[in-house]
Amino acid sequence: xxxxxxxxxxxxxxxxxxxxxxxxxxxxxxxxxxxxxxxxxxxxxxxxxxxxxxxxxxxxxxxxxxxxxxxxxxxxxxxxxxxxxxxxxxxxxxxxxxxxxxxxxxxxxxxxxxxxxxxxxxxxxxxxxxxxxxxxxxxxxxxxxxxxxxxxxxxxxxxxxxxxxxxxxxxxxxxxxxxxxxxxxxxxxxxxxxxxxxxxxxxxxxxxxxxxxxxxxxxxxxxxxxxxxxxxxxxxxxxxxxxxxxxxxxxxxxxxxxxxxxxxxxxxxxxxxxxxxxxxxxxxxxxxxxxxxxxxxxxxxxxxxxxxxxxxxxxxxxxxxxxxxxxxxxxxxxxxxxxxxxxxxxxxxxxxxxxxxxxxxxxxxxxxxxxxxxxxxxxxxxxxxxxxxxxxxxxxxxxxxxxxxxxxxxxxxxxxxxxxxxx
Amino acid sequence: xxxxxxxxxxxxxxxxxxxxxxxxxxxxxxxxxxxxxxxxxxxxxxxxxxxxxxxxxxxxxxxxxxxxxxxxxxxxxxxxxxxxxxxxxxxxxxxxxxxxxxxxxxxxxxxxxxxxxxxxxxxxxxxxxxxxxxxxxxxxxxx
Numbered sequence: 001x002x003x004x005x006x007x008x009x010x011x012x013x014x015x016x017x018x019x020x021x022x023x024x025x026x027x028x029x030x031x032x033x034x035x036x037x038x039x040x041x042x043x044x045x046x047x048x049x050x051x052x053x054x055x056x057x058x059x060x061x062x063x064x065x066x067x068x069x070x071x072x073x074x075x076x077x078x079x080x081x082x083x084x085x086x087x088x089x090x091x092x093x094x095x096x097x098x099x100x101x102x103x104x105x106x107x108x109x110x111x112x113x114x115x116x117x118x119x120x121x122x123x124x125x126x127x128x129x130x131x132x133x134x135x136x137x138x139x140x141x142x143x144x145x146x147x148x149x150x151x152x153x154x155x156x157x158x159x160x161x162x163x164x165x166x167x168x169x170x171x172x173x174x175x176x177x178x179x180x181x182x183x184x185x186x187x188x189x190x191x192x193x194x195x196x197x198x199x200x201x202x203x204x205x206x207x208x209x210x211x212x213x214x215x216x217x218x219x220x221x222x223x224x225x226x227x228x229x230x231x232x233x234x235x236x237x238x239x240x241x242x243x244x245x246x247x248x249x250x251x252x253x254x255x256x257x258x259x260x261x262x263x264x265x266x267x268x269x270x271x272x273x274x275x276x277x278x279x280x281x282x283x284x285x286x287x288x289x290x291x292x293x294x295x296x297x298x299x300x301x302x303x304x305x306x307x308x309x310x311x312x313x314x315x316x317x318x319x320x321x322x323x324x325x326x327x328x329x330x331x332x333x334x335x336x337x338x339x340x341x342x343x344x345x346x347x348x349x350x351x352x353x354x355x356x357x358x359x360x361x362x363x364x365x366x367x368x369x370x371x372x373x374x375x376x377x378x379x380x381x382x383x384x385x386x387x388x389x390x391x392x393x394x395x396x397x398x399x400x401x402x403x404x405x406x407x408x409x410x411x412x413x414x415x416x417x418x419x420x421x422x423x
Numbered sequence: 424x425x426x427x428x429x430x431x432x433x434x435x436x437x438x439x440x441x442x443x444x445x446x447x448x449x450x451x452x453x454x455x456x457x458x459x460x461x462x463x464x465x466x467x468x469x470x471x472x473x474x475x476x477x478x479x480x481x482x483x484x485x486x487x488x489x490x491x492x493x494x495x496x497x498x499x500x501x502x503x504x505x506x507x508x509x510x511x512x513x514x515x516x517x518x519x520x521x522x523x524x525x526x527x528x529x530x531x532x533x534x535x536x537x538x539x540x541x542x543x544x545x546x547x548x549x550x551x552x553x554x555x556x557x558x559x560x561x562x563x564x565x566x
């Protein structure tokens with residue numbers, strides 16, 4: 001049986017979400033910024049045309065923004081998360097076999113639809129998603145996921161395709177591969193890119209026709225799978241239930257630089273609280289905790305970065321216990337006199353909470369801690385997040401490390417007080 | 424005619440459809456005659472929303488549709504999946520502005536009709552940037 005995958009990718013997703021609720025933004029250059037209004041992470045086509053690159057820090061393009069009237073938005077993840085769910089729900093109307101690959105991408109298994117005109121079917125998906133949710137999507141269709149990714153790229157760029165490209169029936173398949181740079185192929189990182197270029201392999205077509213032995217020798221099984229996928233032999237199938245997470249990271253850059261240990265402790269305790277909540281939601285516990293701090297990498301003075309890894313005596317998801325260890329680690333890496341711009345915590349060695357390896361010398365009442373955390377989570381779910389919190393996160397208003405969202409739009413779909421208004 | 428109430432239902436506004444608790448004691452005595460007639464509870468979400476992925480809530484601020492019973496502060500349930508037809512109440516976007524109006528399609532021309540004498544109908548011209556954002560299916564009005 002032949003396999004057919006469609007990769008559905010939302011165009012400029014965050015900007016498109018903002019446009020659904022503010023049609024004035026259509027046709028204008030619009031960008032959405034990362035946490036703390038740091039970098040441009042989503043750009044309308046008009047903004048791309050102005051030369052605004054992905055990930056560029058906003059302070060570097062201040063003049064460009066002013067001169068061209070670029071509309072600037074802080075990220076509004078409540079809105080984007082809800083809109084993403086709506087897009088995925090709409091896609092599931094066409095085939096229940098979908099893999100949600102990221103907030104704005106999904107693979108659909110279309111193997112059962114090979115009797116239909118797949119291009120036409122793709123246009124139906126595109127039309128319905130746009131109509132139901134307001135979000136424009138591009139669709140790439142091919143025999144393997146890797147080829148579907150390439151088809152999607154071409155569909156997005158080519159005017160002729162108008163958003164849908166079916167590579168299974170495309171007469172210019174080799175041309176499409178030739179036009180795709182090797183670093184734009186799914187799974188090719190900087191290291192592989194360098195190796196391939198050194199061997200004269202610059203585009204997807206050359207990679208597809210590359211010598212099996214060479215690829216296997218230097219890129220191992222991953223590389224072998226990759227060239228098979230490019231040849232139309234599927235090596236990756238649809239993953240409908242996401243694999244359990246390997247680690248959880250919570251990190252933010254601060255609104256203002258901060259100097260004191262006390263403020264850093266508050267920030268780190270806050271990130272631990274968020275991370276521990278995520279751990280418990282997934283019924284996991286963490287065995288290794290990492291804490292890092294860094295100064296502003298865009299300023300020249302007194303640069304500092306340090307990271308501390310702590311092996312926990314017993315794997316845990318207890319907020320108070322994790323804050324305790326995070327603060328121990330933080331004290332070891334805190335250096336006086338530095339202006340800190342960012343901190344973060346990472347939870348690693350995650351295991352399911354029912355498989356905790358106990359410790360002979362453990363003095364904590366684990367049962368009690370579990371119950372306490374369950375009660376804490378219940379209250380915060382019912383009464384709103386951070387209704388109940390540890391004092392370690394700090395109680396002052398205007399904490400200098402708090403994340404900044406100065407240009408955030410309303411939570412149109414998740415808050416009764418912020419609905420779209422009509423006259 | 425006099426307004427009469429013909430039936431009263433218990434609303435169930437929670438998302439999940441919980442089974443009702445059996446209030447009938449199992450001890451001896453006369454069993455409740457209602458016991459065999461329990462049919463679950465009523466879910467307002469199911470009643471009001473046909474396409475969850477395409478349904479949005481929108482708040483009214485103006486008075487242009489007051490004769491249609493649409494008041495400032497009301498919440499409209501808007502379904503984007505429905506094709507707008509003549510006489511539907513719709514959310515329209517015109518040149519970047521949202522409004523709620525009744526849409527009329529007469530001899531190939533499109534009009535947006537207010538339902539308040541103080542407002543004028545609007546004829547859609549070619550040069551206008553016009554889009555029907557969604558069709559209003561229900562109105563939530565607090566008394």
